[in-house]
Amino acid sequence: SGPDARGFLQGLVTNDIEKLKPGRALYAALLSPQGKILFDFLLAEGDGAILIDCTAASRDSLIKRLAMYRLRAKVQIEPREQLAVLAGFEAPPSERGVVFEDPRLAALGFRTIGARAELPAPAHASSSYHDRRLQLGVPEGADFGLERIFALDGGLDELRAVDFEKGCYVGQELTARMKHRGTARKRLLPVEGPQGLAADVELRAGAHMIGEVVSVYGKRGFALVRLDRLEEAAGSPIEANGVGVSVTKPSWL
Known part of the structure; x- marks a missing residue:
């Protein structure tokens, strides 16, 4: 959150933050300067901030990495312990929180970011989501390793995480070169x-x-x-x- 939040993320992540709108989420990644995937995540507007939906295992490391780039930018980077994410294949009522279609692939359904105490937690919900993801062959989080796989090798372009028309971001030069030379x-x-x-x-x-x-x-x-x-x-x-x-x-x- 903060007045510089959009500009801060725009200079870092692979997707175009200007395309982030209420009800329209983005998939994006933070790369190393060499163009390899450090973190992937979904971005959504809500709760007076830009919400970052990432794997629980990567959350603290992602916050630490973003803080390294903050410098004098007027942004606050903090965990929202009171929020949770619910993934499902039908759109839930919008009053439950920030609801959006998964921007990676329509077959992944919808996601809701809302108050942890108010979101239902069906038995086996997490395993059902991951089973579906694996059936569709959609990698996320630890599937990319850490600084191991280039963005295009990981399929981030096909999953709509990379905007080749936006300006500079970390790892942009090598990612663009691989795209235009067809070297993936x-x-x-x-x-x-x-x-x-x-x-x-x-x-x-x-x-x-x-x-x-x-x-x-x-x-x-x-x-x-x-x-x-x-x-x-x-x-x-x-x-x-x-x-x-x-x-x-x-x-x-």
């Missing part, structure tokens, strides 16, 4: 195996390494895959730690 040869893709996967394990097609598992959720996960090598491996079995796995390209990519 890797993508973060869903991977699934018959049993529990392990992170930081190579994906191999015969003698060739085609990628590496980055994050895991039981039998599912995300792997950073070389697209040319995946294409060359078409029809060949793909393995992780000697176990056969499947790698798919989401319909939105």
Whole structure:
């Protein structure tokens, strides 16, 4: 919040803050100067501030990183402990809080940011959301690692997190160069195996390494895959730690 909040974020994040309106959220990321993903989040207007909807695990680190850039900007960066986020596939009543369609993908449904005490917390709500997200092949948070994956390799352009028409932001130069030169040869893709996967394990097609598992959720996960090598491996079995796995390209990519 604060009088400089919009300008402050505009100079930092990948999306165009000028497009943020009541009822219209944005997906965006904060990158390293080298263009790699540090944090991804949703932005919404409400409660007299710009609300940042991020994973709980990244919240404190994100606040600390934003504070590093604050300098003399008239902004307040603080957690809102009294607020919670509810994700669902139908639009809830607007009186429950700030309601918006998930800007990444319509199939992810709607999100509500509202008073923790007033938002319903259905049993298994969190697992239902993550199951849906994994089915759709949409990465978030820890799926990107920390300063490991370039914005375009992570699919942030396809998930509407990057505005190539806006001015400068942290990591903009390399991101724009990759876009215009078409040098994004890797993508973060869903991977699934018959049993529990392990992170930081190579994906191999015969003698060739085609990628590496980055994050895991039981039998599912995300792997950073070389697209040319995946294409060359078409029809060949793909393995992780000697176990056969499947790698798919989401319909939105």
